[in-house]
Amino acid sequence: MVLSTDKHAVIWTRTKDGPLKMADMIVTPKQTRFSYTKEFIEYDAEYGAKYLAGGVSLLAPPQQYKTEQVTYLAKDSIPLYPRLMSMLPARNETNIQRRLYTRILEKSDLPPKPGLDTDWEILLLSAHNGIGHLDIFRDDRIAENYYNNPEQRNLLTSRSAYWKQIQAEIQNTVYDIDDDELLDAFGPTPSVGGMIPKILVAIPDVKNWQGEFASPGTKEVDDVGYVDVILKIEPIGYEGVLTLEALCLELHQELDFEVPQFWLSEIDGMRVLAIKRFDRSGEGYPIPMESFYSVFAIGDKYFQSNADTDLEEMAYRIARLGKVANMDVRAIQHELYKRLIVALFTGNGDLHLENLSFLGGAEHVKLAPVYDPAPMRAWSRHNTRFAIPLIFDDEVGGLRENIIKLGEAYQYTNKQAVSLIDEIAEKTKDYIKRVEALNGVPEQNKKLLIEIVKKERELLK
Template sequence: MIKLNVWLVIDPHDAIRAGELIVSDPDAQGRLLGQFKYTPEYLASPNAFALDPVNLPLQQDVFDANRPHSGVHGVFEDSLPDDWGRRILVRQYNLGRNQQRVPHLLRVLGGNAMGALRYSEGSATPQALPLIESRQLEKIELLSRKFETDPLAVDEDMALLFQAASSPGGARPKALVHDECRAYLAKFASVKDTFDVVSLEVATMHLARRAGIVAAEVRCLPCGSRKILLVDRFDLGPITQKRHHCISMQSLLRADGYYNLAYADIAGILRMISANPVEDQRNLFKQMIFNILIGNTDDHLKNFSMLNDGEGWKLSPAYDLVPNIGLNSEHVLRIGLDNRVPDRQTLIKEAKRFGLKQARAVEDELDALVDAVSTWHEVFNLFDVPEEDILVIGRDIEHRLAKIKR
């Protein structure tokens, strides 16, 4: 059995023990039974809010996780990285197969999760390791390639990679760094890449901001013959480093394994918990249209999050926006009743499910997004996307633009 204290650290100088996780040892079928309960001191705090406002309301009950694969509610698994960071954690702590389950990973992650949650077995507040300075990026990038090529490599320098790269999510190589002003998620090219994914993502994120999407700020740094994408961490505030508690839409919608959900289901969550549902639904609608136009078909629920800094829930800035070259042409999330590229009339009808009822305003929104995305070739050239990648991307984007143009 594993028992973990869950700490909420919105202000780094004012941590509070929010609750306790208890997860049983696996049964004969490998299933984990887990529970969560808020602490009395957290429930009594005037600043308390539900860590998961849908599945963990702020009350004294014991909440069963009902997630036998992980043993914990989705909001806590959100603290863990996905493929890349989990492999780093396993290698860093030399975890055997039976120690690679979610509760074990949360235990070793401790105070180093992104967002505002931390985990400990004892009563002391878990401390986060200091962030690596951005001047170390070239060395970290080199180590990430070495780790991808040979995960069992023994090298004293690997400690630097373990410190920087054990908490970010996603499947691709990345690390957490900072300079004197901001904290960043650094994203590296993979040794498996067949396209210049770093250039594609920085160009697409800039195109999104040009199109009026509320997207995370990014910039591209040269690194020898390679490139590094720096993404501003929206889970941290500037200067004060005030933290924002994060929860994915996958957790809010309890969407484990295969799911058949739509952008409109995300809009339903926004209406339920957002402090500003009108604005958040409009921003989600715009992001949906942008994803359709650029061919970002990997629009799964982990790529949509809510943030809370103690002052209410809001939709996070858009992130992980990139065309999915040569992959499935169908979107993970449905648009209306279908996962395929919709036409203009479908989107106009669908807008009502996002609280957008004035047809003229929806038409204007579509026109503005189409006009902005139509400049994709200019933006991609500006950020040095290779011409051979542009040729492949262009056919799909132009097809998508044609379906939604007036």
């Protein structure tokens, strides 16, 4: 093995008692290896359960591994430990965050090669104070410097270079920022995965939000309380997506799901949706959050992609996780099955393994509240019934019968499944009218979505 290809990093987290180093990590083209620090193991043993703290993954529990090394074997499709993969901005040309980080790296003295090297540098540049509780740094000195100098993190406003640059990228215009400024603006800024452009900010906790925002973690401005949110910005090509997402968040709320508070508004002529973060405690400390994708990919060496499971198997994978993590398996399965039915009734074909997460460390895990329930089937290129396949058995019957059968894996009797489907059908019966009534969603997308939902409703009768 060529030693120079080894990459080193350290993983830290922020606890109630201050920043704490969790682990040392080495990545080679063949493996990711990390081991927990003694201080972290002790802290986790004492306070883990109380503060919802957790290790690097639900499947790498600190109390089980102690200082023993955790090893992950790289695959072509998942070269880094999956928990780290899901901290990276998506690998596609149109991802604004990836574009900006790549631009910063291209201008550096030693630009990294495309592929793993670039991903690694993007991780070191952006993976701190993001979603969940892991902060990644090149070494401890950089970590300490980051925590000791909070004022260095850029002050975000709608006048800052950071925002102007995001706006220019979205509107496809040129914003004349020089390279140093770009690094200043984006270097300290965490990134968030997913397709829709988004940034992490704090906004005033008021009913009629007018689009003001500040750096994440801001608690108050001019005596007004602020909350941490994910701010999604509507990109060209997806007009109406945030309006539709807001409708579906509202609908989930009415159906008694746990849904974060959200605000639909406009900033500088761009449609935005702010969603209150549930991976921060009231005092602002990070709560571990790990996607189904990460947990499944770490737990299964044959797992290659989102489609490497199916809806029935997903229920069993959750049951297996219940053997190593403290969670109410049945409650989680029940909740998930209901979400799947609502997805069918609303045209949300996008409930993939990054749109479902666990919240909390292994001592106390629950399903994260509903997020990203956008009815993506309104766009023909996203028009699939389920992102995670449903193995359809014609002998069982049609869609309704297959969904009822699926309920068995989620610990529902056929009778219970029937009444759930009928209840959700009843409670979503004005959905089509509500879609029709929306402003700001192109007619063609409304038409397609309504057609699809009508068809599905027929099949579910």
